[in-house]
Amino acid sequence: MPDTLVIIFFVALFAALLTYLVPIGSFQTQEVHYLADGVQKARTVVDPNSFAYQLNEAGEPKLEPIALFKGEGGIGLFNFAFEGLTSGSKWGTAIGVIMFMLVIGGSFGVVMATGTIDNGILKLIDKTRGNEKLFIPVIFALFSLGGAVFGMGEEAIAFAIIICPLMIRLGYDGITTVMVTYVATQIGFASSWMNPFSVAIAQGIAGIPVLSASEFRIPMWVGFTLFGIVFTMRYASRIQVQPQLSHSYHTDAFFRTQQGDAKLESRFNLGDMLILLTLVATMVWVIWGVVVKAWFIPEIASQFFTMGIISGVIATLFKLNGMTLNMMAQSFKDGAKTMLEPALLVGCASGILLMLGGADPKAPSVLNTILNAAGGVIGHLPDALSAWFMLLFQSVFNFFVTSGSGQAALTMPLMAPLADIVGVTRQVAVLAFQLGDGLTNIIVPTSASLMATLGVCRVDWGSWLKFVWRFMLYLMLLSSLIVLGAHFIGLS
Structure with missing residues (x-):
C-alpha cells in the first residue's frame, strides 16, 4: 500500500486532470431564514436555478486548467501543498x-x-x-x-x-x-x-x-x-x-x-x-x-x-x-x-479542494460545475432511485467539502427542490444528506479530523483503508436501506 502522502498526490493529479476536462461555472447566492430552538436564523445558500458557465471569448464554456506552477498566490499542481497548508483561517481548515x-x-x-x-x-x-x-x-x-x-x-x-x-x-x-x-x-x-x-x-x-x-x-x-x-x-x-x-x-x-x-x-x-x-x-x-x-x-x-x-x-x-x-x-x-505528519496530510488534502476552485459558490470553479451536473442527473431518475442517488451524491461530494454546515449550504438548496420534482420528500433529502455527509468522514483522506486522529494513533491511512472498507460497505448498505425505507413510508 503506498504511503498516504503518495495517495494524496495521485488524487491531486486526478483533480488537476479534471480542470482540463470540466469547464468552470458559478451560482448566485440568496439568504434563507429558518427557526431553530424558537430563534429566527438566517443562512446564505446557493440559488439552485442560477448556475451559469464562465464563458470564453468565443462564448463557449471556459476551461481553466491548472498549471504546473502558479505564482502570486495562485494554485498550481506543484504548489498545491503549500497553498493548502496556508489556506483557511484560525476558524478552520487548513x-x-x-x-x-x-x-x-x-x-x-x-x-x-x-x-x-x-x-x-x-x-x-x-x-x-x-x-x-x-x-x-x-x-x-x-x-x-x-x-x-x-x-x-x-x-x-x-x-x-x-x-x-x-x-x-x-x-x-x-x-x-x-x-x-x-x-x-x-x-x-x-x-x-x-x-x-x-x-x-x-x-x-x-x-x-x-x-x-x-x-x-x-x-x-x-x-x-x-x-x-x-x-x-x-x-x-x-x-x-x-x-x-x-x-x-x-x-x-x-x-x-x-x-x-x-x-x-x-x-x-x-x-x-x-x-x-x-x-x-x-x-x-x-x-x-x-x-x-x-x-x-x-x-x-x-x-x-x-x-x-x-x-x-x-x-x-x-x-x-x-x-x-x-x-x-x-x-x-x-x-x-x-x-507534523498528519498536519502535512491535512494541508495537502486542503490543496486538492483549492485546485478544483475552492468551495465558494459565487467563484467560477470545477466543483460548482460538478455540483450542478449531479443535480441534473438526479432530477431525471425515478423517485426511489433519486432518493438513493442523493445519498450517493452526498457521499461523493463530501470528499471535496467535509464541513457539514458547508456541504448543507452548497447542496441542500439544489436537493430540496429536486426532491419535490422527483417525488421524494424533503425530509428524505435531508436524511440522505446527513448520512452521506457524516459516514464518509470515516474514510475520506480530505477529512482533517480523521487524518489527525490517525496521526496521533500512528495509523497509516493505507492501513486504515485496508481495515475500514468492509465496515464502510456495511454502513453504506445500511444507509441505503434506511433512505429507501424512509422514502417508501413517506417520511416527512
Whole structure:
C-alpha cells in the first residue's frame, strides 16, 4: 500500500486532470431564514436555478486548467501543498486545524511526560481486571452521543491521545482507538436527530421544521451505534487473541515500547491525582464551552494549552518523572513533533479542494460545475432511485467539502427542490444528506479530523483503508436501506 502522502498526490493529479476536462461555472447566492430552538436564523445558500458557465471569448464554456506552477498566490499542481497548508483561517481548515493539532499535541506531550497517564492506566487495568471489554461499548456510546448532540469531531483528536495507550495495554490496537473515538463521533454525527451543524441547518435550508422527525432518527442513531459497537468489539476480540492480525501492528510498536518500559508497580500520588483532575476538568470545561458557548478551534486549543501549562507546573512542584521547566518546554516541542505528519496530510488534502476552485459558490470553479451536473442527473431518475442517488451524491461530494454546515449550504438548496420534482420528500433529502455527509468522514483522506486522529494513533491511512472498507460497505448498505425505507413510508 503506498504511503498516504503518495495517495494524496495521485488524487491531486486526478483533480488537476479534471480542470482540463470540466469547464468552470458559478451560482448566485440568496439568504434563507429558518427557526431553530424558537430563534429566527438566517443562512446564505446557493440559488439552485442560477448556475451559469464562465464563458470564453468565443462564448463557449471556459476551461481553466491548472498549471504546473502558479505564482502570486495562485494554485498550481506543484504548489498545491503549500497553498493548502496556508489556506483557511484560525476558524478552520487548513491552517486553523494544523495549529490546533500542534498546540494540543504539545500540551498532551507535557501531560504524557509527567508519567501520570501511564501510571494511571496501569492502576486502572489493575482495578478493573476481568472487565476490560466494558471500555469499548461505554466509550463508543459516549463519543457517538457527543457526535449526535453537539457535532463532536475535532475534539476526538485530544481524547485519542489519552485512550490509545490504554487500548494498547489492554491488548487492542490503534485502529480500535480510532473506532471508539473519531469513528464513534461520526456515527453519531451522521445519524443524529439534533446535530446543530448538519441536521438543523439542512432542515432549515430545506424549509421543513428544524429537528423534526426525531422519532425516526433517534432509533436510527441507536441502531447505528449498536452496529458500530458490535463491529468494534468483534474486531478487538480477534486482535486481543492474535495481535499480529492488526493492520497497525507495526506502528503500534511505539506504544508497546512505552508499555514495556513501564514499571509493574505504578506510582500514583497527590501530584498524579491533581494532574488527572486538571485533565478531567479541562474535558468537561471544553464540552461545556462547545455546547453552551459555541466554542470552536481557537477557544478549544487555548483551553488545552492552559491544561498543559498547569499540568507541567504541578509535575514540577511534585517532581513527577523529574520534571523541570526546561523539560516542560522540551516535552511540548516533542508532543508537537508527533503532529507534523498528519498536519502535512491535512494541508495537502486542503490543496486538492483549492485546485478544483475552492468551495465558494459565487467563484467560477470545477466543483460548482460538478455540483450542478449531479443535480441534473438526479432530477431525471425515478423517485426511489433519486432518493438513493442523493445519498450517493452526498457521499461523493463530501470528499471535496467535509464541513457539514458547508456541504448543507452548497447542496441542500439544489436537493430540496429536486426532491419535490422527483417525488421524494424533503425530509428524505435531508436524511440522505446527513448520512452521506457524516459516514464518509470515516474514510475520506480530505477529512482533517480523521487524518489527525490517525496521526496521533500512528495509523497509516493505507492501513486504515485496508481495515475500514468492509465496515464502510456495511454502513453504506445500511444507509441505503434506511433512505429507501424512509422514502417508501413517506417520511416527512
